[in-house]
Amino acid sequence: MPDDSVTASSVDDGTVSATRRGRPRKIDTTLLQLPSLSSDDPRESADNVLMMFDALWRRLMQLDEVKQATKQQHNLKAGSIMINAELRVNKNKQIGEVPGVEVGDMFYFRIEMCLVGLNSQSMAGIDYMSAKFGNEEDPVAISVVSAGVYDNTEDDPDVLVYTGQGMSGKDDQKLERGNLALERSLLRGNPIRVIRSVKDLTCPTGKIYIYDGLYKIKESWVEKAKSGFNVFKHKLLREPGQPDGIAMWKKTEKWRENPSSRDHVILCDISYGVESKPVCLVNEVDDEKGPIQFTYTTKLNYGNLLSSMRKMQGCKCASVCLPGDNNCSCTHRNAGDLPYSASGILVSRMPILYECNGSCTCSHNCRNRVVQKGAQIHFEVFKTGDRGWGLRSWDPIRAGTFICEYAGEIIDKNSVDGEDDYIFETPPSEQNLKWNYAPELLGEHNLSDSNETPKQLPITISAKRTGNVARFMNHSCSPNVFWQPVLYDHGDEEYPHIAFFAIKHIPPMTELTYDYGQSQGNKQLGSNSGCRKSRNCLCWSRKCRGSFG
Secondary structure: OOOOOEEEEOOOOOEOOOOOOOOOOOOOHHHOOOOOOOOOOHHHHHHHHHHHHHHHHHHHHHHHHHHOOOOOOHHHHHHHHHHHOOOOOOOOOOOOOOOOOOOOOEEOOHHHHHHOOOOOEOOOOEEEEEEEEOOEEEEEEEEEEOOOOOOOEOOOOOEEEEEOOOOOOOOOOOOOHHHHHHHHHHHHOOOEEEEEEEEOOOOOOOEEEEEEEEEEEEEEEEEEOOOOOEEEEEEEEEOOOOOOOHHHHHHHHHHHHOHHHOOOEEEOOOOOOOOOOOOEEEOOOOOOOOOOOOEEOOOEEOHHHHHHOOOOOOOOOOOOOOOOOOOOHHHHHOOOOOOEOOOOOEOOOOOOEEOOOOOOOOOOOOOOOOHHHOOOOOEEEEEOOOOOEEEEEOOOEOOOOEEEEOOEEEOOHHHOOOOOOOEEEOOOOOOOOOOOOOHHHHOOOOHHHHOOOOOOOOOEEEOOOEEOHHHHOEEOOOOOEEEEEEEOOOOOOOOOEEEEEEOOOEOOOOEOEEOOOOOOOOOOOOOOOOOOOOEEOOOOOOOOOOEEO
16 A cells, blocks of 8 residues: 555445355365465465366366357356355455565456456456545555457556546446546555456467556546547556566567577577477576587487387277267276367376377377477576576466476486486375365365375486476476376386476466475485485475475
């Protein structure tokens, strides 16, 4: 809030709420094994809400595909379930920053912003509340969404000319509700959260929403629109000292079109054309010219093991595997559901995922062929300040998106080079497979009741001599990426491909990290009871364990 004299109260303003048709069954969340929504870590709480929502959305979509149901608004249904179960944070409206939400955060649905308290309007662009300024009370705007519905001017990343609400094609806009709140915010000078949007035809809504930070209204006026009716215009200026929001999206869009336009580029494509999109090598930290030399490959070299591995049986689907097809053997292998959505998003984490293979009669366009097609992301390998080289993306990455496979050579654990830092091995223990999904919310069986966890696999991969971008992914105790065993070119479950998927939505230029794991027992730093040496952790997460490996 701008000062301590401002207090808030709620008003009837069209805020989203749970659907009350027929008094929906109240869910006792104390019986569910849910992630923490504790206020001790607002960021973790907000992340958990958004990840659970997205998991529900993915599962609802998967279930309806099996039923061949008509197109549903699964996002609204998932949101209603979350609200009825009181699985949301920041329920009370507030002026200024929202705990747990950071500048640059991205959202695919308006309901996601409602669940974390960023903007509580399900349809309208202006969210507002009644606030006291000394002895006076005024409705003031607290956030606006620029979604391309009105004629807003957004060329400057630090300036937004925002058009008031109301269908200007029928009548003059009226100074009421959100429009009145914006006018009063000019007088009161309170900060307003701004959510911008970018077009993305791969999304269900056709756009992605980006939280761009705090703005203040500097000027307001009325002008005649093309329709001939009067509309309100408000010039908002971005508050200084904030991290990049939409500005970073504009930069990465430019880099995707022309990688050489990126500053501090050492090499425009470290993969030398092996990847479908160039992988830029960048150093903004020091004078180091690149990582130790290696051969770039996207393949996993099994050596002599491949000849002894059993082959996978193939499905007999005519063109593509279809949801709910009881005759599809690939569906049966994956516990009765195709693992991916129609757009290639992973629905849930599995002990082992079975993709279609060379023996299958379905086409290359089958939805159950994702990992085998390779990475589809614009990557950047960059020099970090304290952890060597790291990996990030110029693209926004949706939760459940396939990122890349861990390429390299399968090696014997006993022959590991003690200086090899480019090792992948499965940790002795791992979190359960829920991936923030509570099946009880949909009346389904809880996976955790069966204690189903990824088993430790004997596979050890070295990317020291040959590898891909995965070798540059650093460890974090609070990662945004997880590993998933996948089979598609053989049937040996002990030596699967290791594919990485996004745990949550990842904005452009966010470092990609996964949890390397930690050996059981008290392992001294520098010791090597596994293949990877134990090291001090520098992830700086609130959940940091202090060491990994």
